[in-house]
Amino acid sequence: MPASDTAGGEVWVKDGSVFLSVPFVQKYTDIEVYTAEEPARIAIQHDFTEVRTVTAKRDTAIRIRGGIKAEVLTEVEKGTALLLMEELQDWDQVATFDGYIGYVQKKKVSAPETQTFEREFQAEEYTYLSMDEPVNMAWHQVTNTEANAGFAEAVQNVSGVNVISPTWFTIADNEGNVSGIPSGDYVSQAHERGMQVWALIDNFKEEVKTTEVLSRTSSRQNLIRQLVDGTLGVGADGINVDFESLQEEVGPHFLEFLRELSIECHKNHLVLSVDNPVPEDFTSHYDRSEQGKVVDYVIIMGYDEHYAGSQEAGSVASLPWVEKGIADTLEEVAPERVINAVPFYTRLWKTAGGALTSEAIGMDQAQEVISVHQVETYWDKTTGQNYGTYESEGATYQIWLEDAQSIEAKVKLVPKYHLAGVAQWKLGLENSGIWSVISESLK
Structure with a gap:
């Protein structure tokens, strides 16, 4: 399927996949979006409640994995805040706000701090239509x-x-x-x-x-x-x-x-x-x-x-x-x-010749069955209902009443x-x- 633009350019369809315009999503969703080049990347932050961060104490490298011989992903300057993903023994897994996820030596960053972000985004309030009585x-x-x-x-x-x-x-x-x-x-x-x-x-x-x-x-x-x-x-x-x-x-x-x-x-x-x-x-x-x-x-x-x-x-x-x-x-x-x-309604159950069938009947009809067949009912605490059973023409009948x-x-x-x-x-x-x-x- 060829690529195509729809909905005024807010939606892009390519090879059966649907892509949404980032500014369009930002308009209706509380997200922070960071884009960067070399390599081209996009980072989206959506959780702003009690985010744990560390701060670089000096210019330092973020590496692809823990270890001083691991490949360097990017360099960060002193004072750069990093999102803390996971704490290890000597290394922390961190994420930069521009989309890199890697590892930094623990001794080169501050102790973790918990941050909350003040957001200007106001989600549209959904007003329910409710009755003012039960x-x-x-x-x-x-x-x-x-x-x-x-x-x-x-x-x-x-x-x-x-x-x-x-x-x-x-x-x-x-x-x-x-x-x-x-x-x-x-x-x-x-x-x-x-x-x-x-x-x-x-x-x-x-x-x-x-x-x-x-x-x-x-x-x-x-x-x-x-x-x-x-x-x-x-x-x-x-x-x-x-x-x-x-x-x-x-x-x-x-x-x-x-x-x-x-x-x-x-x-x-x-x-x-x-x-x-x-x-x-x-x-x-x-x-x-x-x-x-x-x-x-x-x-x-x-x-x-x-x-x-x-x-x-x-x-x-x-x-x-x-x-x-x-x-x-x-x-x-x-x-x-x-x-x-x-x-x-309730069901009148019939067992005859080993076969079980039932018929749905209303409240008055159920009481008529009880009366016609002179069924003695009793309160079944297990079901919270009056229960009765009787025999007729070789069949066994059972009923749990709705009354x-x-x-x-x-x-x-x-x-x-x-x-x-x-x-x-x-x-x-x-x-x-x-x-x-x-x-x-x-x-």
């Missing part, structure tokens, strides 16, 4: 325009919720085009009830290759433009990114997408939140630490501990598992940026860890009495 967000799964029209019915028994997130948008193709069903009437009704609307976008279409979409600037920008325009067009208040099952190779591109999206969101005063699985070793590429620097809220999807296809029956969201997910997230993200999501008691325990983790709030998946699976439990538990 976030209480409900996801609303809508798959067509008729579902939008059912907003009033869907929220008729809801109380305490101050954010609703309808599943409006999806990536339509690998060019970053977006399809969606946003509704201005839906937003107006939500605002009348005191709810913000954070429009959700997902990557659930099987034919869409998320890596392909996010790894190209053109498709990323197309996706961002259509998403922001669609959100603003109906007067919604924010965007919720729900890109799931991301492979490791898409990690850096996902973060770049969030960085670029955050700029456009904040230009337009849109709240940006992003959904994440509970931290595990195999999800480290989501890089929650970097997410927390650019998005307003990092949401933990605190469910699917056991899921369809699990090799053993178990809770969807046991209390210790949820709490560990919160604690692990807080190692990377400030608590005021974190929202923990709880499930309004007022279990949801209360999970939501109380929000004030315990000083989190930003709670979310729920999903509207329509809840028991009508759960809303007061959530509101009280957030206090």
